[in-house]
Amino acid sequence: xxxxSLVLFLLFAFAKADFSKAQQVQTVKMEQEExxxxxxxxxxxxxxxxxxxxxxxxxxYYKETDGYLTSYEAKYKRRGRRYSAEFxxxxxxxxxxxxxxxxxxxxxAFELIKKxxxxxxxxxxxxxxxxxxxxxxxxxxxITLQIDNNEFDNYELIVAFKENRKIYRKEMLYSKEGFLIKxxxxxxxxxxxxxx
Amino acid sequence: MxxxxxxxxxxxxxxxxxxxxxxxxxxxxPSLNLAWNNNGRWSYNTAIEQRNILVNGVQGLHVQAAQFxxxxxxxxxxxxxxxxxxxxxxxxxxxxLRFTEQFVHARKYNALKIAHRLRWDQRIRGTDLTHRWxxxxxxxxxxxxxxxxxxxxxxTASAEALFIAQHLKKPGYDQRVALGLGTxxxxxxxxxxVTEYRWEDYTQxxxxxxxxxxxxxxxx
Numbered sequence: 001x002x003x004x005s006l007v008l009f010l011l012f013a014f015a016k017a018d019f020s021k022a023q024q025v026q027t028v029k030m031e032q033e034e035x036x037x038x039x040x041x042x043x044x045x046x047x048x049x050x051x052x053x054x055x056x057x058x059x060x061y062y063k064e065t066d067g068y069l070t071s072y073e074a075k076y077k078r079r080g081r082r083y084s085a086e087f088x089x090x091x092x093x094x095x096x097x098x099x100x101x102x103x104x105x106x107x108x109a110f111e112l113i114k115k116x117x118x119x120x121x122x123x124x125x126x127x128x129x130x131x132x133x134x135x136x137x138x139x140x141x142x143i144t145l146q147i148d149n150n151e152f153d154n155y156e157l158i159v160a161f162k163e164n165r166k167i168y169r170k171e172m173l174y175s176k177e178g179f180l181i182k183x184x185x186x187x188x189x190x191x192x193x194x195x196x
Numbered sequence: 197m198x199x200x201x202x203x204x205x206x207x208x209x210x211x212x213x214x215x216x217x218x219x220x221x222x223x224x225x226p227s228l229n230l231a232w233n234n235n236g237r238w239s240y241n242t243a244i245e246q247r248n249i250l251v252n253g254v255q256g257l258h259v260q261a262a263q264f265x266x267x268x269x270x271x272x273x274x275x276x277x278x279x280x281x282x283x284x285x286x287x288x289x290x291x292x293l294r295f296t297e298q299f300v301h302a303r304k305y306n307a308l309k310i311a312h313r314l315r316w317d318q319r320i321r322g323t324d325l326t327h328r329w330x331x332x333x334x335x336x337x338x339x340x341x342x343x344x345x346x347x348x349x350x351x352t353a354s355a356e357a358l359f360i361a362q363h364l365k366k367p368g369y370d371q372r373v374a375l376g377l378g379t380x381x382x383x384x385x386x387x388x389x390v391t392e393y394r395w396e397d398y399t400q401x402x403x404x405x406x407x408x409x410x411x412x413x414x415x416x
Binding site for chain 2 (some may be wrong): 162166189
């Protein structure tokens, strides 16, 4: 009897783990990124990019699939900063993200963000911060102006959390005032083949 | 006179050439690796490996099985312990039992994964106990995008230094470097070919070998 109860326990434990996994599916960040040539990128997007990047440096083009959605992403550097521009399936620019340092987050917003992160887990570590510029008009000069004037809309953070039973990562989107807009889990990193 | 001088010299050089060969042994080592993690702080790794030497065909040296358990200490650090048993085909030599403790620091910088591994091995062969302290620095990077997706390739490289101590024996030093290529053939399955070059016991009796490690990695 004892042995059976152990088997049953294990069975339920795994079933439960699978169930809770299934519930999370939609909120997990599972982008599949594929490097492509400029010629495989929407033409209008390539053109717009050349006008806003104003850089001789190489632009890297990626095609992204996230579930059923297809989108395009371009990565480039400008004035020593890393940028990534995201386009929809039709080649319309949706947003531009700019890498910044943690201490560049505005103070008031950062206090709010930290308070919120503390509620999720006692210990956390902000691994990556980006300013998100939402694009309304496909106009290169207004986009450049928006970025040069630092008129961003949101902060996008990758945060690692540490709890008693697990360590995990989330992608958190905060408004520039520091209010949480959305969050999703980031896939666990695998290191196995470089550790063993 | 001069001719015989050069003949002697050539003969002498020949022996130099033979001792200066690049590789003493060619080794092929296929392995099966299983990783198990349930999103908690504990993770487990199992590996089965066979070592073959390539001389006049393929000749098996040993098979081994290892079991590891690791615990996530912090955001990037891990503590692990494992046990390995090695069945040596040569009946003149004892089988090996090995205990391993390790501390690992691994982090991802954009697309590049970097890991530092400090290991302490206790290998028991018959009545002999050998301690090995080793440090390995390794990295891996996908050749496409930020992370490895199905049917995408990655490169991996590592360098490892070993200090070997055994009672009544002079200390030994090994050095290894490795370079490899891998691909995710399925969502949770990777196949990886690594060429590893080893300088074994380089302070006393240097032996150089080239390893071809072919591994299949599956994560549950």
